[in-house]
Amino acid sequence: MAQMVRAAVQTGPGQIEMREFARPKTGPDDGLLRVEANGICGSDVEIYRGHIGGARAPFIPGHEPMGIIEEIGERAAERWGVKEGDRVALEVMVPCRACNDCLTGRYQSCRARKYGHGVTDIDIAPSLWGGFAEYLYLSPTAVLHKIDNTLPVEIAAMYNPLGAGVRWAVDLGGVGLGDTLVVLGAGQRGLAAVIAAKAVGASKIIVTGLASDKHKLAVAEELGADHTIVVGEGGSDVVEEVRELTDGQMADVAVDLTPMAAEPITDALKSVRHSGTVVLAGLKGHKEIPLVTDLLINRGLTVKGAFGVDATANRKAIQLIESGRFPLEKLHTHTFGLDEVGLAIDTLAGTAGDGSAIHVSVHPSA
Numbered sequence: 529m530a531q532m533v534r535a536a537v538q539t540g541p542g543q544i545e546m547r548e549f550a551r552p553k554t555g556p557d558d559g560l561l562r563v564e565a566n567g568i569c570g571s572d573v574e575i576y577r578g579h580i581g582g583a584r585a586p587f588i589p590g591h592e593p594m595g596i597i598e599e600i601g602e603r604a605a606e607r608w609g610v611k612e613g614d615r616v617a618l619e620v621m622v623p624c625r626a627c628n629d630c631l632t633g634r635y636q637s638c639r640a641r642k643y644g645h646g647v648t649d650i651d652i653a654p655s656l657w658g659g660f661a662e663y664l665y666l667s668p669t670a671v672l673h674k675i676d677n678t679l680p681v682e683i684a685a686m687y688n689p690l691g692a693g694v695r696w697a698v699d700l701g702g703v704g705l706g707d708t709l710v711v712l713g714a715g716q717r718g719l720a721a722v723i724a725a726k727a728v729g730a731s732k733i734i735v736t737g738l739a740s741d742k743h744k745l746a747v748a749e750e751l752g753a754d755h756t757i758v759v760g761e762g763g764s765d766v767v768e769e770v771r772e773l774t775d776g777q778m779a780d781v782a783v784d785l786t787p788m789a790a791e792p793i794t795d796a797l798k799s800v801r802h803s804g805t806v807v808l809a810g811l812k813g814h815k816e817i818p819l820v821t822d823l824l825i826n827r828g829l830t831v832k833g834a835f836g837v838d839a840t841a842n843r844k845a846i847q848l849i850e851s852g853r854f855p856l857e858k859l860h861t862h863t864f865g866l867d868e869v870g871l872a873i874d875t876l877a878g879t880a881g882d883g884s885a886i887h888v889s890v891h892p893s894a
């Protein structure tokens with residue numbers, strides 16, 4: 529049994545170092561995960577570049593870890609309902625499970641939490657908190673979900689983006705049978721929103737993307753999107769296109785998933801009907817975004833901020849993955865090893881590779 533664990537450590541913006549850490553000793557209340565894969569999302573790109581999180585101590589990134597339980601204590605196994613050899617997916621949050629927010633079901637708002645997967649400094653024992661590592665420490669209060677062991681690793685690793693699609697479009701947006709949804713942004717979470725909306729019976733799904741996203745828009749149509757709109761320089765006017773595609777009725781729900789861009793927020797607000805719902809999920813790097821509040825008031829809009837993926841959405845996403853109902857293999861484009869974390873992030877960002885990346889994951893054993 530190896531006593532040292534290799535991990536990719538971010539030491540600064542755009543800086544990744546391979547380091548070794550002592551394999552954590554586990555007891556009756558905790559465990560150890562052998563990481564099979566860790567998906568990469570847009571926030572990983574912005575954290576890697578230093579646009580989110582600011583100056584900070586070295587840490588092991590990777591907040592979408594999925595793998596096999598290597599060790600687990602007796603009480604932990606009973607609490608989580610798992611055993612050694614089970615495949616599980618972890619949530620980012622590691623709540624305290626004892627404060628008022630946790631006890632009333634708002635664990636994502638836990639103010640007493642000290643840890644998080646992919647965001648905790650390595651000087652906090654036992655250091656192995658992120659998914660870009662051979663093994664990850666399972667804290668007693670971690671939130672995890674079982675996944676079918678027989679699924680291909682790269683498909684199982686999609687639980688987080690698919691969970692985002694479920695939570696942001698359906699649970700927060702309220703998309704349901706017969707509704708029209710506009711998805712601004714054709715990245716992996718935008719495509720996941722298409723899947724989630726299709727699964728609950730949305731009647732019309734419209735997806736926007738840049739000219740460079742044409743391959744993603746094609747996948748959106750394969751997954752069930754009814755219409756796609758190319759935006760940006762030389763592209764279409766989103767609001768007018770939605771008006772035409774809906775015969776003037778506009779959408780019931782719009783979800784903005786675009787990173788760092790301000791214009792899609794206004795497009796989302798103007799694309800929904802009176803009393804429609806807008807979900808804002810794309811981080812803008814703390815930019816000051818102009819917002820005409822009269823637009824919200826006079827049109828009676830409901831605007832919701834989407835913070836992460838909760839347990840309910842993760843469970844629904846895993847059920848969708850295990851159902852085999854959607855061709856999720858069309859989403860996965862790139863697999864990288866642990867020594868290639870920087871390249872993996874740059875590939876998703878489009879600054880490396882041929883620009884075809886949609887879902888990218890790091891597999892420590894690759």
